[in-house]
Amino acid sequence: xxxxxxxxxxxxxxxNCVRKxxxxxxxxxxxxxxxxxxxxxxxxxxxxxxxxxxxxEELDQEDKICxxxxxxxMHYLSMNSDKDSNLLMEGxxxxxxxxxxxxxxxxxxxxxxxxxWILTGxxxxxxxxxxxxxxxxxxxxxxxxxxxxxxxxxxxxxxxRARKGGTSLPSPLVCTSINAMxxxxxxxxxxxxxxxxxxxxxxxDTLEECGMLEQFLRCVTVPQFPESDTLMTRLxxxxxxxxxxxxxKFQEGMPCRxxxxxxxxxxxxxxxxxxxxxxxxxxxxxxxxxITPIDENDLVKSQCGHxxxxxxxxxFQRSLLLCSRCRHARYCSKECQxxxxxxxxxxxxxxxxxx
Numbered sequence: 001x002x003x004x005x006x007x008x009x010x011x012x013x014x015x016n017c018v019r020k021x022x023x024x025x026x027x028x029x030x031x032x033x034x035x036x037x038x039x040x041x042x043x044x045x046x047x048x049x050x051x052x053x054x055x056x057e058e059l060d061q062e063d064k065i066c067x068x069x070x071x072x073x074m075h076y077l078s079m080n081s082d083k084d085s086n087l088l089m090e091g092x093x094x095x096x097x098x099x100x101x102x103x104x105x106x107x108x109x110x111x112x113x114x115x116x117w118i119l120t121g122x123x124x125x126x127x128x129x130x131x132x133x134x135x136x137x138x139x140x141x142x143x144x145x146x147x148x149x150x151x152x153x154x155x156x157x158x159x160x161r162a163r164k165g166g167t168s169l170p171s172p173l174v175c176t177s178i179n180a181m182x183x184x185x186x187x188x189x190x191x192x193x194x195x196x197x198x199x200x201x202x203x204x205d206t207l208e209e210c211g212m213l214e215q216f217l218r219c220v221t222v223p224q225f226p227e228s229d230t231l232m233t234r235l236x237x238x239x240x241x242x243x244x245x246x247x248x249k250f251q252e253g254m255p256c257r258x259x260x261x262x263x264x265x266x267x268x269x270x271x272x273x274x275x276x277x278x279x280x281x282x283x284x285x286x287x288x289x290x291i292t293p294i295d296e297n298d299l300v301k302s303q304c305g306h307x308x309x310x311x312x313x314x315x316f317q318r319s320l321l322l323c324s325r326c327r328h329a330r331y332c333s334k335e336c337q338x339x340x341x342x343x344x345x346x347x348x349x350x351x352x353x354x355x
Contacts, residue, residue: 010023050070075132086193101152121170122171135180139187154211202306205308223274239284
């Protein structure tokens with residue numbers, strides 16, 4: 001047995017301390033993370049132990065218990081650390097957050113290919129435990145940024161789509177975890193200290209690019225716990241409030257539009273109707289049908305090239321900063337212009353030589 005995983009399921013012994021702290025409590029997690037040198041080494045060693053176990057060709061029951069303890073540790077450390085402070089990232093190296101998402105993505109890809117998942121959409125307790133840390137990590141800015149960079153949501157979209165070739169949905173429990181990841185990552189990415197803060201449009205554009213937006217629309221139709229209706233209503237109303245998203249990603253023949261239409265027509269989604277959600281989806285489709293698609297060049301002129309904030313008002317248009325080199329890209333602030341330069345410079349052609 002490895003020394004890092006098997007101290008206890010919920011208790012961790014701090015250095016130079018006779019007592020153990022409980023990771024299920026805010027006080028216990030705070031005590032661990034404040035011992036930053038110890039915490040970083042402890043998490044790193046635990047993840048390495050997990051890698052060694054997962055390298056085996058076949059896992060026995062003890063291996064699964066060990067991995068479940070790793071997932072439990074990551075879950076409670078992120079759940080019980082203050083979301084408005086940087087304590088989590090002081091106690092865990094960024095490289096180990098990346099390693100965690102690599103482990104999670106690999107596990108999700110394996111689950112996507114399992115016949116039991118494809119046929120039933122149900123995970124056993126061990127299989128489902130890998131999703132729990134993903135939910136709670138999505139409550140923190142740096143892990144959310146890492147999740148998108150690592151293409152975690154792309155893997156998650158394929159995981160959902162694997163259910164009978166995209167014709168069926170995950171179980172309510174799994175849908176609850178999936179919807180929570182979307183809700184919390186949206187909440188975190190669209191406010192400070194996420195740096196640079198995304199607009200609602202930018203978040204949903206990014207989610208659509210990895211195929212996750214249409215899968216979220218499907219999963220949100222599955223009835224879950226009552227409090228979820230309020231959270232999902234907020235999220236869906238945010239989608240409805242993004243006119244450029246609806247113009248560019250919800251037109252006929254596009255995945256989001258096709259999915260939305262199928263949900264409203266009763267050809268996709270949960271067989272048990274979630275009335276509150278379905279009413280909003282009907283409303284979004286109505287908005288889409290009334291919105292006239294706009295030319296892509298007009299869209300570029302009316303929005304920030306980084307955060308995608310947009311408005312057709314003359315005041316907003318006059319406030320946009322023009323790239324002095326190509327005289328084409330526009331930004332709502334110097335911060336957005338600087339943040340976008342790494343990508344923009346690849347296509348930035350001086351205006352004098354552009355054709």
